Amino acid sequence: MPKQVDHRERREVIARALWRVVEQRGVTQLTMRVVAQEAGMSLGQLQHYFASRTAMLSFAMDFASEQTSVRVHQGLERLGDCPHPRDVLRLMLAEMLPLHADARATSRMSAAYVLEALHDRAVHEQARRGLTQGRSLVEELVRQAIADGHIGPGHDPATETNLLLALTGFTPLIELDVIEPQDALAAIDAHLDRLFSRM
Amino acid sequence: MPKQVDHRERREVIARALWRVVEQRGVTQLTMRVVAQEAGMSLGQLQHYFASRTAMLSFAMDFASEQTSVRVHQGLERLGDCPHPRDVLRLMLAEMLPLHADARATSRMSAAYVLEALHDRAVHEQARRGLTQGRSLVEELVRQAIADGHIGPGHDPATETNLLLALTGFTPLIELDVIEPQDALAAIDAHLDRLFSRM
Secondary structure: HHHHHHHHHHHHHHHHHHHHHHHHOOHHHOOOHHHHHHOOOHHHHHHHHHHHHHHHHHHHHHHHHHHHHHHHHHHHHHOOOOHHHHHHHHHHHEEEHHOHHHHHHHHHHHHHHHHHHOOOOHHHEEEEEEEHHHHHHHHHHHHHHHOOOOOOOOOOOOHHHHHHHHHHHHHHHHOOOOOOOOHHHHHHHHHHHEEEEEE | OOOOHHHHHHHHHHHHHHHHHHOOHHHHHHHHHHHHHHOOOOOOHHHHOOOOHHOOOHHHHHHHHHHHHHHHHHHHHHHHHOOHHHHHHHHHHHEEEEHHHHHHHHHHHHHHOOOOOOOOOOHHHHHHHHHHHEEEEEEEHHHHHHOOOOOOOOHHHOOOOOOHHHHHHHHHHHHOOOOOOOHHHHHHHHHHHHHOOOO
């Protein structure tokens, strides 16, 4: 196996170990030593792949975003050719909620990452860039849906995009058992129904 | 001054010191030693008021909720007698966003608290109870607005309440400079306009 591929694979193994630590034990337990143990390697071996906790966490966040994209794309394939934009947005929003182990680990990492970002300029910039790209993708979808007549012409694409992204606010409410997952999904459906019915 | 009052006042001084640490330095810096320093007392004195970091954080969270209520009530007084339910909801939602120092400290503490709650049953229960009470308050408002004809009868109060609470999802997007505060407020206004216009 080429060395470059092996390096990438080992980093992914470490990222998945990090996800498990965050999901099962919490971000306060997230040290390089604990992740090394979870990944079945020594601290020295881990440090060969990541120079710092922040570097490891950054990679794990990027890898989580990639894996989320993969899951969304797999979902899109199941929707067939030319899926309705409402179904695409529904899929993206549902995948952002902590409804299965990988999504839960990702959303818990994101929450921890946001807190680190508030007092670390580099982390802030990485998080801002990632979220801004995600936001642009959603806005593009909304603009196209308006152009295609799926969403009424009276809607402001930027405002509708912002409202859709804000619905990730269901995450802590689900995590703390304030709102049941099916009720969050029902609310998202009600919001999308309204958005797509106002011709 | 009665001893009981003094005790309460000292705890509030400590809670405000804790808020400043969370807002300015981040929750990772939140130790009893750092808070004692910020409050201008010794660690021993602080421990006289709080037996543990969690006890201190719990009190600071409860005190933050109280202070948020005070700010909302002050806002309601400015709205005069019988304020429109749309204005009441607007006030509550705006106060939950990190738009000034106290609200920012509160929302940063909440975020840290949610992360602690995922792996601490007592914290989970306290956070769940507080949020569930807040949710009930909003649902009561929505039900009354439907009964009074301000919101159309076709709306499900539970679903509309859940959507309103989810809009706290603007918090990380504002903190990371992905969405400007005024754009978040414009989106909240658009959502409320729609909710209150569908007779």
